[in-house]
Amino acid sequence: MMKIIDIPMPPGCRYMSDYDKLINGLLPIDGKFILNKTLTGCGGTSLFLNSVLMVVIISPRIQVLKNKHKQYPDSFLFHIPQCDDRQSVIKQKMEDLNSYLHLHYGLIPFGQQPPPPAKILVTLDSVGKVFSVLESCSIIDKFFFVVDEFQCLMGDATFKGTVDMNFLVNIDNRARRICYLSATPIPEKYLDYIPQLANLPYYKLQWDSAVIEEPTLKKRKMRNGENAVKLCTELIQKYRNNGYFERKIIQGNVVYSREACIFLNEVKSIIRIIEKNNLLPEEVTILCSESKSSELPKGFTIGGLCTDRNNPINKTFTFCTKASFEGVDFYSTNASTYIFIDGGKEWLSLDVAIDLSQILGRQRLDCNPFRHDATLYYKTVPNPVTEVEFRQKQSEMEQTTKERLDMYDASQEKSKKWLVDLHLKILPEEKFVSDYVDVIQENGQSTLGFNYLVMAAKWNQWYQRRYYYSNSHQLISGIQSALGIGRKPVEVRDFESWYNNASDKDKLAGYADFRNKFPQYDEWIFQNPFIDLRFHQWYATLGYSTLKRVNFKEDKVINIYNEYCVQDLIKTACINAFEVGKIYSLKDVKNMLQQIYDYAGFSGKTAKATDLGKYLCSQKVQRTDGQGNRLWYIEILG
Template identity: 25%
Template sequence: MITKLDIQEKDGFLIMEDFPANCIFNKVKTGCGATTIALTNCENYIIAVPTTELIENKCYPTKDVDGNVKFWKKHERKAGLSPVVTNLFGLYGNFTLELKKKLKDYLSSAGIKKIICTYDKIDKLMEFINPVDFKLMVDEYHNFLKQYSFRDKAINGVLAHFKEFKSYCFLSATPIPKDLKPSIFNGIPEYIANWSESDEITVYPYHTDKPYMVAAKFIKTYQTKGCLNVNGIESKEAYFFINSVTEIKAILKQTQLTEDDYRIICADNLKNRSTLGGYTISGSTDAPKRFNFITSKSFEGVDFHSETGLCFVVSNVQNRHTLVSIDMDIPQIVGRIRTKSNPFRNKVVHIFNTKATDHYTTFEEMEQIVDEEVKAAQERADMFNNAKLSEPAIKQQVNEIKKVGVESYLSYQENKFIVNDMVAKLQLYSYYIATVVYQSDQSLRNTYIQSGMTVTRGKWYVAPEKFVKDLISEPTFRELHKRYCEIKEKPMTFNLGIIEIEHRYPILGRAYRQLGIKELKRLRTIKAIKNALGEN
């Protein structure tokens, strides 16, 4: 049962003193300041979050309390005490001796304690703290389902300890759906924030065979027109949410963007650096660029600030990592740009392809298959537990489970074999997205309509595809003439758009060189330019 919770709110932000204890809390809205409550109230708090990026975004905000702007370079961002946010300790990365000392010094100092850490650090924190002295907030907890296939140890570490704290709260604006909720959450009360007003979200779905090529076309439209005109309002920055550095690189190569124009926010590791080649990896606290590419490490909780930025989601069924869910991912992405005056703040363009099949297992059939596998796993667990195996036999069986890895339905906890239904729920979740939601253009649109009513309790508008196609329609000569003159008036600014425009209309280049910018600005048509050049 879900209980509506009357909240204290102001201007779309929560102003509660604390969260309800020992519960799941659906805050409904993203970017409503829920994490700020735990960071600023008078309670000792451990805030567990899914990514390092989110911690750095909170410890090194680009705006301080006085509104001063500062962009933090990579070498300036380190785990430990925040230089901006009072008494906030960021715990992430390698747990080195130096970091352990910093943590011990912090814990031994006076005052309220606020530690924000990645999920994997909860298990390690237990040897440094008395958990009953701290409240625990697990932020974006829906990732327990989404990310279990590659973060099972970190997630299991949180689940093993959360009941040891003074109190706990699992927080999300997009909680795990009831039919996919793992059994470990059974019996935990669930509250939903009762907002006085709901958000209005507009989605612009665009179905195509080649998503990254359409993304590149949008970029070229920004370059040649100087902006993207949406209902008469100009967007001058683009935020592409695409969970594949390979496809980000393909878009960059296609558009020939320079480092002055792009920012890639992804995990800074050897694999990604190798994939991207000469392209530079940035962070969310680096200075924004005109074109920003963001992987799943910043789909949630990370704040971006932009006056005219528009969000794009790029999904490719050939690469399952890029398939965003409509109920969990899209509402999170729409809430990433926090600038309230941005007219595109609650809008998102979703570029996607589909992979319809003539015959596949239906979702209902898949549910039956998974249910049978869970029953079989329970039978095996009961058999092992009732057999009273010797220590060597238990050890051998545990090793067999580890060989199977995260896909195993069995695990060994508290001296007994149990069924891990998190694996089953994740199987169903992944199957639903890949084979039902992205089966066709219509099925994705239907999912948007259904989710808009059931997930966010807000108003979702799904725009017709023609609207999106018109956004990247061929620009008129007059539009390109205006843009060409704007660029040429700033000769120190290199812009690839000038190449595109001169390729399409060579006469503009000739007129600029022979007549100059003032005369060219006065001439508005091809015929007038030809007359001035004596080409008629």
């Protein structure tokens, strides 16, 4: 088992940059190591970008690098966009990097202030070009390489395993100082499978529990016939009707969420949602792979996420796919989060141990009262592949891989070249079906090797589907474990779980009983956006005993509450309508009072003459009418 070295963070510390000892003695920055920062949004990348080190930040997500480049304009973004004359653009970009390095590392004339240390931002697909430039300048060993969000290497391996494995081999062979950084690293049980990561020192930050907030999740199983498109349509309609997505009470004030970040793993679902709901480009931000750009409806583009944390201005709907959200900073003062996962389709499921923590860490602004809340829509489907079947299949693939690589190693050089060329012609969907043989780049040469990264990814994918997505209870338990849920009082957690699954007719009674039994947990309840806000108002205004007296029937509670809320308005109207000292017939009182009820919006309430005593000092008296009949009247007293 890999040895984990814990680093306790100082009490109250929330950001890595607040603890200068991390890169000044605690972390082995002169070698290679894994750093599990354990907390998203704690400024891991910023720690190195703000340091005196010359740094190369490597990310699997270009959107992250674009955002960081805006925040650090003196950095060099090595990115080659889609274009026709790609080789010419690559050559020019490498020359630009050379000039940047000369400025930031060249000889400084006497008396001039030295420039800040070089900071390079690059995707793992292009990092080889950066290596070449640094090596040509003989300064590669001067640089510290940060592989940011390195858990994506395994997450992406099932569809771009060759690129990711070659990246690992390449950086391990050419770079001397590397930090593999993540808040949700590749689980330790899989690291031993990957030679480049297996024996590295593993550091884990331990944060003060006071700075960690437990997420509030509303977990909702998708019913038959429900999918992301249908549920998002309901969500959009709710917003259009109400003007908000969620609301809660913070320090006695009602706050509203008017932005939504929606995570789903199919671009075609995003397109269907846009078309079905007639969403406009000015309403929608889309974060997905740049390769999907041509598939979007006319007028819609990829990217455009707000990067100004001091004045965030966002569109109403932000749609994100798995290929885009890791490491991205979302700056919003009020956005809610909605997550869709479907265990019935591999590409629509998420890695419970990795992806969910990443998603819930995207909202970076502490002023967003909904940053730790999320609605999770999920679907589970039994996995038809048993553990025995899977292990047997993997054993066969490993044995086949070994036999084929032994044959390759024993071949003549000419035959080796032929085997590499033959393997390069295999279609992507036909790779890693019967073995893990892949074309690996070593010392600038193509050779056949074992793609350990894909093997680990296959194991993890099966584990996720077998132990999480085959059973709703196991999925929820896995989520709670992965997110470290356990800091919230157990009574609150149990109640929230019950509430999210209770029938509508039972919710008010359960809510009132909990508030009556555990008043010390009121603040926890107020800050849950998934509890009907009316319940808070009814309980505060009418009290437990009144709610219980009407057996928690909502229609009766509404009537009593409405009457209470309009009392002052009705009383004022009565003072203006009825004259002191004057007597009124019961019929006149009833009619006048009914008009006041209707004016006050006291809907459904039928006036009675005797109701007037609730609002004015009055008495019932008898008088003789013109025909000598004794009738009852109401006299208004002073």
